[in-house]
Amino acid sequence: MINYLANPNRFLNFIKPIEFSLGFLSFLFIFIGLYLSLFNSPEDYQQGDTVRIMYIHVPFAWFASFLYFSISIASIFFLIWKHPFADIIARSIAPLGLIFSILTILTGSLWGKPMWGAWWVWDARLTSMLILCIFYFAYIGISNAFPRKIDGSKPAAILAIVGMINLPIIKFSVDWWNTLHQPASIIRFDGPSINQEMLIPLVLMLLGFLFMSIFVILINIKTNLIFKKYQSELIKIG
């Protein structure tokens, strides 16, 4: 399956029919999720209405880390099997991941101001998220820093793998250190500790963001492939 899709032309043919449905699904899920979370979910007994930021903050944060993980996996594939398609995938994921990590920090500080009384505190979770953001910046910077763009692939891949040590730190920072940030409440050994009525819109939002990420990444991959084709055509012409 992976081998089959690794050919750019087959890949473009494969995604043509599913592209629209992915976009539609993401729109649908995010729309319903937003409606439920904004109008049809209970207020938190401590936090009141501000808890509704959670419905976008959590998906942003999850996908910021998850997309970085995907970049690292694609980079490992690229470094070991040297398949240029893995590099294109990694490059296509990076901008979306950067936007998600920035939005995580922004929504987080919007949430933090009324709750903790500060836009920003230097605790472990927040700092490690900031570092993730820096790694995204560095990844994009290094992959475009070379006179020939393709030369940046391998250094960027190495960087992505080096940066992977940050991911477990993000995940477990709230358990390892005493922080202001609340501990994990969805992925736990003893099941989610969150109210059912809050969980449903959150899951809907997560699904919507999943489809949206795949949709945007597919479009990015398509753009990169077409651009590469265009460049090689240019060189053939001379």
Added chain:
Amino acid sequence: MNINFKNILIALIEKEFKSYIRSINNLMNMIVFMIAIIILFPLTMGPSEEKLTLVSNAIVWIALIISIIPTLDKIYIGDFKNGWLEQYYFSPLLLEIIILIKCFVFWFFLIIPLSIFIPIFSILLNIPFLIIFWNIIIFAIGSLGFCLIGSICSSLTLGTKSNNLISPLLILPLAIPIFIFGNGVVEAVKSNYDPLPNLYLLITVCLILLVISPLISAYSIKIALTR
């Protein structure tokens, strides 16, 4: 053909030592930069003793780190441009070991001399003697780790259009464990706890880097050379 490995080591150390001595203005730049930072802090904060004693230790550290970074991300760029990295690559000794030695020489001849300035600046900022002593120990250990991180970052950015921007951006997040554990030692000393656990953690980080950094740097240097 018999290969004399002792000659390789001597040649390597001689080359690095001589090129650092000949470009002594690097070291001078670092020192001038450090002095500038140290002077700027009391001037911009106001010279009141209470404020300064709170942050004095941090000021010394900031001065050291900020002045090292510009030199640190240029460990390989000179050798890369005039073709010596290729000679290292063609040498019978493993590139990883050559890089390890290069980092050691860099650390020993360019970074360790800076530790002379720690007591001087610390006295200027009224830091107690015990903390100065620990600061020097932390600096000696932590700066080795810092150099190894710098080696990774500068080897990754070899051949870029402008490497000034990316590698400082890279060095800081990777060096955070060193800052945390180094600070842990000083905090423990300040509040009369046992500083050794944090020191051991710092040493552990440096030992891990000692293994990982030459591998990654050699790999990315090979990539940069065979481009």
Added chain:
Amino acid sequence: MKTGLQNNMILKDISLTRGLKIIFSSLNIEFLCPGLNIIKGENGSGKTSLLMMISTLLQEDRGTIIRFGKLKKNNWLNEHILIKQNSSLSDELTIEENLKIWCGLKGWNFNTDKIQKNLEHFGILKYKNSLVSECSSGIKKKAELCKLNFEESFKLKCWLLDEPLNHLDQNGILFLEKIMGKFINMNGTILQTSHEKKINHKNFKLIKL
């Protein structure tokens, strides 16, 4: 010294791309071993890339390069010298130090006498204590070519010379040809790129790219 290994250097079906640009596609060359191989071609035809590829500084995309039978990569790195077009001398060191450290890095035994005699052969002994950054490009080139004139260099298998005659004066060219002849007589292989017409050596193979 050279017994036990096949004496051949063959490129089979090589293709090389740099970035998106295709430099070679299915290139087949058999070099004259031992002997002088002169690689000719227009600017941008990939002469330098060919030498870099043979010395493993560029990675071929497809095909095989047979370097003296099945020589392992690490052994190959110690069995050849690559002299690039622009000098690879450190600007901060003097010419003598450069050669001394270069010999050391190769793991050879050297002494100051040997290096000074070597410099004298090329007629640049009086520049031995001047920094490389102060030297003219002809002197740099000569210092670079001094690397070929060590005892150990003649025992190697292969020299890869990229435009060795650039910047050289008449004496330099004559001396270079002399040591090239000596190396070939000692069973060595030379791959030389050049855009000059006249070649004085009797026995050579011309390769056009």
